[in-house]
Amino acid sequence: MLRVMARPAFKNKRRNPYNFLLYSALQRCGVDVREYASSALLSSPWDILHVHWPESLLETGSYLSARWSEGKYLFILDFVRRRGTRVVWTVHDLKPHDLVYPELETRFWAAVLERLDGIIALTQSGLTRAVEGFPRLQSLPAFVIPHGHYRGQYRNDLSRDEARQRLGLAEHSRVITYFGQIRPYKNVPRLIECVRRGDDDVVLLVCGRLSKRANLETELRSAAGEDPRIRLLLEFIADDDVQQYLIAADLLVFPYKDILNSGSALLGLSFDRPILVPNRGAMQELQNIVGSDWVRTYDGDLDEAAIRDALAWAAAPRGSRPQLHAFDWDVIGQQTLAAFQQICGGPAGSGAVDAA
Structure with a gap:
């Protein structure tokens, strides 16, 4: 042995x-x-x-x-x-x-x-x-x-409507979630800025613990301002609560400046949620394996147009769950x-x- x-x-x-x-x-x-x-x-x-x-x-x-x-x-x-x-x-x-x-x-x-x-x-x-x-x-x-992947690891028994009711989100809102630990290279302030400059019916949920050694909270709260569309949950999310932040979302966005791999991206796909990621090595590989129905990439810096186009893409019907057999x-x-x-x-x- x-x-x-x-x-x-x-x-x-x-x-x-x-x-x-x-x-x-x-x-x-x-x-x-x-x-x-x-x-x-x-x-x-x-x-x-x-x-x-x-x-x-x-x-x-x-x-x-x-x-x-x-x-x-x-x-x-x-x-x-x-x-x-x-x-x-x-x-x-x-x-x-x-x-x-x-x-x-x-x-x-x-x-x-x-x-x-x-x-x-x-x-x-x-x-x-x-x-x-x-x-x-x-x-x-x-x-x-x-x-x-993370299928079977977390509870996944809420409907989209139930998840939104728990979070006090309107049924008609378009919801973006960022989920995962927050570090400088993950570029979350940029995502907040793009959402604030974008369409009024878009709500952003930022969910995750802050890096222990980077003073990011001030930067994130400054980027969010008093905008009620930006919800910051800068804390560890309990296992039983993970599902509500993912199932409520129309789109998950991971705006990383640099990316070697992403467990958060696989977590989103495990909950059958389309994801938007930068067009960089590891994410290109993920798109090649899972397919462009579930993984969308953008070039250069994240901007409002990339988010607007991704939300329209995410709204299209999908016939089956993402295939994660390789994972x-x-x-x-x-x-x-x-x-x-x-x-x-x-x-x-x-x-x-x-x-x-």
Whole structure:
């Protein structure tokens, strides 16, 4: 039985169920998956150490504490790799988003990348950018395994009318929702400005937690002004409430300046909602897989015309739900298991490129 220790594995389910869904699928494939614990990792052999957001280890408070965490983790990586454990990184981002100690975190990121035995990217464009940005990765086994969908993860038992009644939205209003964590690169103030300059019957729901280290709330509230069409829900949305903000929407918009992948886009599609996204690598791939009936892209900066055209497009009838078979978790579990098995097939740190 393949033994995998992951950081995180299951403990972040409430904040982001991605890891829980991935490792639950791996368990169904017969893999022994455990939550990261340094004592357990050091005391017994493991085939794979799977890491996702390595910089989160440094979010420990003081600079001295972060330095201690850096040294401890790099020692652990060196120790377990000498013992035969392969270290695999899933590429969610190409750089830390919320830097507390920029110099330390940049150095730590580079040091972790030097200790990898394989990488998994969520999109082909993400893999290409990762290898271009970090040439050392060219020598590693590399795999493209998509982010899975969220069907069945959240309640989905409201009608559009019921969702709107709960939120106090008029039946005739055209509703746009932005859903997901709010960071500077996600460009939410631009979306607010475009809606305010657009048609009077459009309502915008901005739903999501603010980045812990970017002072965005003032900018968002300034962009919204006193416009009653703009509703800011700058907080974590409870699982049972997720459905109402998505089902009430005619269109979901994700106006990112930069995009490697988007779980929020897949969340919207999981609720059968058309989405508007920038015409950039990962989103082009998503459109190619799901189809232009459900994924619409725009070029350049988001503007009122792009939103107006997308709302008209979203209003057109659709004969079936978006096809998300490529994002099924059991398929993803099998793909991830195959990647781990291939990475374990050679000496640690000496794999050949195998880009899927």
